[in-house]
Amino acid sequence: MPIWVTPVARYMARGLATTAGLAGVSIAVSVMLGIVLGALLVLPSRAVRLLVRWYVEIWRGLPIIVTLFFIFFVLPIIGLTFGTFVAAATGLCLWGSANVAEVVRGAAQSVSRGQADAATALGLPWAGRMRYVILPQAARRALPPLVGLVVNLTQQTSLATVIGVLDVLQASQRSIERLTLSSGATHAAPILGAVLVVYFVICLPLTLLSRRLERSL
Amino acid sequence: MVTGRTVTASGYHFEPGFVFSHLGPLGHGLLRTLAISAIGIGGASAVGVLLGALIALRIPVVRQLIRAYVEVFRNTPLLVQIFFLYFALPDAGLKLGAFTVGWLSLLLWGGAYNVENFRAGFEAVEPVYVEACRALGFSRFAAFRRVVLPLGSRIALPSVTNTLISVFKNSSFMIAIGYPELTDSAVDIVSVTFRVFEVFIAIGVVYLALVWLFSVWARLLERRLAIPGGH
Numbered sequence: 001m002p003i004w005v006t007p008v009a010r011y012m013a014r015g016l017a018t019t020a021g022l023a024g025v026s027i028a029v030s031v032m033l034g035i036v037l038g039a040l041l042v043l044p045s046r047a048v049r050l051l052v053r054w055y056v057e058i059w060r061g062l063p064i065i066v067t068l069f070f071i072f073f074v075l076p077i078i079g080l081t082f083g084t085f086v087a088a089a090t091g092l093c094l095w096g097s098a099n100v101a102e103v104v105r106g107a108a109q110s111v112s113r114g115q116a117d118a119a120t121a122l123g124l125p126w127a128g129r130m131r132y133v134i135l136p137q138a139a140r141r142a143l144p145p146l147v148g149l150v151v152n153l154t155q156q157t158s159l160a161t162v163i164g165v166l167d168v169l170q171a172s173q174r175s176i177e178r179l180t181l182s183s184g185a186t187h188a189a190p191i192l193g194a195v196l197v198v199y200f201v202i203c204l205p206l207t208l209l210s211r212r213l214e215r216s217l
Numbered sequence: 218m219v220t221g222r223t224v225t226a227s228g229y230h231f232e233p234g235f236v237f238s239h240l241g242p243l244g245h246g247l248l249r250t251l252a253i254s255a256i257g258i259g260g261a262s263a264v265g266v267l268l269g270a271l272i273a274l275r276i277p278v279v280r281q282l283i284r285a286y287v288e289v290f291r292n293t294p295l296l297v298q299i300f301f302l303y304f305a306l307p308d309a310g311l312k313l314g315a316f317t318v319g320w321l322s323l324l325l326w327g328g329a330y331n332v333e334n335f336r337a338g339f340e341a342v343e344p345v346y347v348e349a350c351r352a353l354g355f356s357r358f359a360a361f362r363r364v365v366l367p368l369g370s371r372i373a374l375p376s377v378t379n380t381l382i383s384v385f386k387n388s389s390f391m392i393a394i395g396y397p398e399l400t401d402s403a404v405d406i407v408s409v410t411f412r413v414f415e416v417f418i419a420i421g422v423v424y425l426a427l428v429w430l431f432s433v434w435a436r437l438l439e440r441r442l443a444i445p446g447g448h
Binding site for chain 1: 288292294298304306307387388389390393400417425
């Protein structure tokens, strides 16, 4: 093995740990917040629905990079200063929760109207209908797209590089620059190839799982 | 305090009119965003229909090759793909400019998603339709072109437009390779003038407006193409 490989691999492994942390936080918060928001989207109250719809449309509609820049560069003006990791996690959570909310809403509304009517006829209040009738059925339908979103969020963590988080992609970029300066050879192909492989190995099983869940519906 | 300016706690002067004095560079950025998005969207649609059809027609070997392409591009981040095309390919003697990498990466990424969208659409068409065509003497290809393609494309349309909207939004990734599209132009202006608030709000509004416009148009298209009574 060429001599440059070991230090680069060690450096990138540290970046990968940051990527994993960022993905973990973003996925956990996005799913929890998204489920709540998605449930709010099927509430009878028009005002609440409208408010949540705006949240969903804005954070789903904006490119994540623009959201990240906004959080990182604009919010300090009003006194909200974040580190790069927190800024990246916040941006990813806004995007992720908006998408999860949309998935949950779609799944809840795909449960047939008759089910809700039958539950009402049995005297179940709104909360009971959601808890015992709608959400258990919706959860099965929401699962495949949710796993797909987890894959998507994991991939989107790479955008944190743009605001300077030292994730696996940033680590690879810095390694390439360092090697170019010290030896003249970039080694960009094997290094970036390794980053592609790492993401592929993490994401492919999840994608396959998502597809299997979809078939088993 | 000058009228028309608002001062925040940290002493930032908010000038809503600022953006208008920089419409030139922002407009050029927007044009570049639209250029790479348009090529990416057109290419990704063509790739999606063609390769999706080849998978649905179950042509051996070709099918496995397309599957491999789709899985590789769907299971790795677009940003890493862009870096690979821009920084790693020159090592192999293939040097691409930022514009080329811009549209090419969007085309390859969106294409992979669209292959999957169209394939799912084509396979959702009830097999009895194809059997009926075959019974009427249609060739396998004719049955596909006359029946599966028009019906399956309609089924695929919502997910295809979703992918195409993502292609447009993801054109902002090109800031990472310094291609002066809308986001990159905005950051450029900000780094000289420090008018972060006005500039980022402005481009945010532009992106949202275009995304909404596109999705409204897509919904209209879906309704226009819908077959009365479903299929």
